[in-house]
Amino acid sequence: MRGLRKAFGSKLAVGGIDLDIPHGCFFGLVGPNGAGKTTTLGMVTGLLRPDAGLVLIDGIEVWRDPVAAKRRIGVLPEDLRLFDRLTGSELLTYNGLLRGMPAAVVEARAAELLELLGLAEAAGTLVVDYSHGMRKKIALAAALLHAPRVLFLDEPFEAIDPVSARTIRRLLERYTAGGATVVFSSHVMELVERLCDRVGIMHLGQLIAEGPTDQVRAGRSLEDAFVELVGAGHAGAEELGWLGTWSA
C-alpha cells in the first residue's frame, strides 16, 4: 500500500501509510486502541473507501478492480455483524454461493470447517444464539471457505477459548506454509511475537515501525518495544495506593 490515508471529519484516522507485505508472510499489525488498525484493514479489504492512496493485492489494485481483488482475499472484521438469523451452516452456504462457488464444494468445505472449528453441533443453531467466540469462529470459517490467497483478520483470537485458539493457530500456520499470506491485528503481543514473521506498529494513524519481528523488537520483548515506541506511561504504585486497603 502506498500513501493510504483516511480522515473522519477533522479526525485523521490513518495519515498516509506505505507498507509492503511479502507473499507467504504472517504479518502482525499492532497498536493501541484508536491507532488506525481497523481503518487500515477496512481500506485494504475494500470495505472503507480511502481518501487517498493505493492498495495492491497480488498485483491487483483493490479500488480499481475490487471484484478481482476480493476473489483473492478473505476477511474477518472486528465488528462482527453477521446475518445472524441464519444458522451457522446456512451462513457458510450463503457466503460460498455469494462468491460464486459450486454448491457441492461449499457444502463439503463448510462441513469440514465446522468440524475443525468445533461448531459441528451448533451448525443448525441460529448465529444470533452463538457466543462471541462462536461468532468469531463462524466468521473465520466464512473467511476461509473460498481458500483465499490473503487473509485479513482483525482481532481473530479475541474471546476464543484456548483449545480453539490453538486449532486456529495451527490452521493459520499451515495456511501460510502453503504460500498464503495472513495479515492480522491483535493486542496480544506474545501471540504476535510467536506467530508473525513481520510486524508493523501503528500509533495515531502512522506506521511507526515495520519489519521482521526480530528486527522490530531489537533484543527486547515485543511488548517492551511496543510500549517504548508508542511512549505509553507507567502506572506507578503511588497512584491508586488505596487498592491495598480492603473494604471489608
Place this chain on the structure above:
Amino acid sequence: MAGYLVGLRLALLRNGLRRSNWAQKVALALGAMAGLPLAFGGFLLLALVPRAEPRAGLLLVEATFLLLFCGWGLFPLLSFAGDASLDPSRLALLPLRPGELVAGLSLAACVGVAPLCTLVALAGAVVGFATLGPGVVLMVAAVLVQFALCIVGSRALLCALSRQLRSRRARDLVIVLVSVTAVGFNLVLQVGARLAQRLERADLEALRPAARALGWLPPGLAARALVDAGQGRLAAATAELAGAALAVVALGWWWWRSLERVLTTAEPAARKRGGQPAGLFPRPLRRLLPADQRGAVAAKELRYLARHPRLRVAWVMSCLLGLGLVVFVAVTDGLQHPWMVLASLAMTFLASQNSLNQFGFDGAAYWTQVAAGADPRGDLTGRNLASLLTGMVTTTVLALVLAAVTGGWLFVPVTLCLGLGVLALSLGVADVVSVRFAYPLPEDASNLWAVQGTGQGCLVGVVQMVAFGVQSLLLAPLAALVVAGLVAWPPALVLVCPLAIVYGGWLWRVGLGLGAAWLEAHQPELLAALSPRRAA
C-alpha cells in the same frame, strides 16, 4: 439505599432522554402527552360517573382497578428489552440484600410518568365516592394499597420472569405478540365502545355476578373497600382493605424470593435447539431458486422473513390487513361485485412498499456482500425474487378468497397478471430507492421501542412518499386500462394482462439496471449508510 436506587432510576430516565435523538424525544413527549389526558380522563371518569350513576359506580371502580393492575403487569414485560432499570440481574454484582432491594426498587418504581398518571387517575375514585367523615381516610388508604398492588405486583412478575424475558426467543415472541395484540386491542376498544352505547340498566344488572366474582381479586377488594368506605360501611371496608394489603405483602414476598433466586443462582445455560442443519434454501423452494448468488440472497431474505421478529410483524400485519379487506367486502352490502377481486391489488401494492429499504435489515452485516465482491445486479435480483414470491403468494391467496366471496373467478387471472406487473414495477422503483436512500433498521431486533431510521425519520418519510408517488404515477396507465375495461370496453381487461407483465417487467429492468449500476461503484458507501457508527 432506597435513595440511591431512586437516584439511579432518575439518572437512567435523564440519560435516556439525553442520548435520544430528536425523533425519540418527540416520541417520548408525545407518549407523555398521551399519558396525561389518559390520567385526567381516568380521574374524571372515576370522579363523575359514580355520582351520576351510583349503581354503575362499584362496577366501574372494580373494572378500572383491575385494568390498571393488569396494565402494570403487562407493560413492563413489553418494555423489558429497552429499559435497563427493569432487569434485576444488573444489580447482581452489588452487595445488596433482597430486602433492601425490594424496598429501594419499590420506591424507584414510583418514579416516572406512568406512576404519576396512575395516581392521578386513582385519585378520581376518592373524589367520586367521598363523603365527609372517617371513611375518607380508608378511601385514601384503598387508593394507596391499589397503587402498591400495581407497583409490587408488576415488579414481582417481572423479577420472576426476568430470565425468560432475557432469552432471545421470548423477546422475539413479545415483539410479535405486542404488535398483533395492539391491533386486537384497537378492535376490542371499538367493539367495546359500540357495546357501551347499547348498554342499558338491565345489561348492567347482568354484569353484577361477574363484578361480584372479580371483587374477590386483590384489586377488586381495594375497589370494594373504597366504595364501602364511601358509603359508611367502615368495618367491611377495613376488612377488605386488610385483604388487599395482605395481597401486597404476599406479592412482596414472592418478589423477595424471586430476587434471591435471580441474584444468587447461576443463569441456566441457554438451550440450543440446533438439530440437523436444514440448508439455506427452504425445502419447497429448493428446485425453484437457482443455486447461485441470486438464489442464495433470495433464500436468505425468505429465511429472514420467517425468523426476524420485525419482518414477521410486517408479514402478520399484511395478512391481517388482507383479512380485514375480505371481511369488509363480505359484510358490506353492495360490495360483492365480481370485480372486487381486483381489490387484492391494493394489498399487493401496499406490501411492495416494504421493499423501499431492501438493505435495511442487512444493516452492518452488509459487509459480507462487500467483502465477497458480490455482483450488485445478482444481489438486487435475489432480493426482488424473494419479494416477488411473497407478494405473488399474498395476491393469489387474497384473490382466491375474494373470488370465493364475490363469485368473481374470471377476475382471478386478470388480478394475477396485474399483480405481477404491479410488483415488478414497484420493485423497479424500489431498487433505485433502496440503494440511494438506504437507512439502517434498529440493531436490536427484539427491542420493540427502538426507532426505525434513527435520526433521519423526516428524510425517510419524504423519500418514501416520493417513491410512492412515482410508483402510483407509473401505475396510472394500467389503472386507466382496467377502469376502461370495467366501465366501457371489456376487452381492455384481456389486453391489460400481457401489457401489465411487459410494462412492469420493462420498468423493473430499468430500475434494476440503474440501482445495480450505482451500487457497482458505491458498495462501501452503502455499507457506511447502513452502519453509521463505522464511519463515525
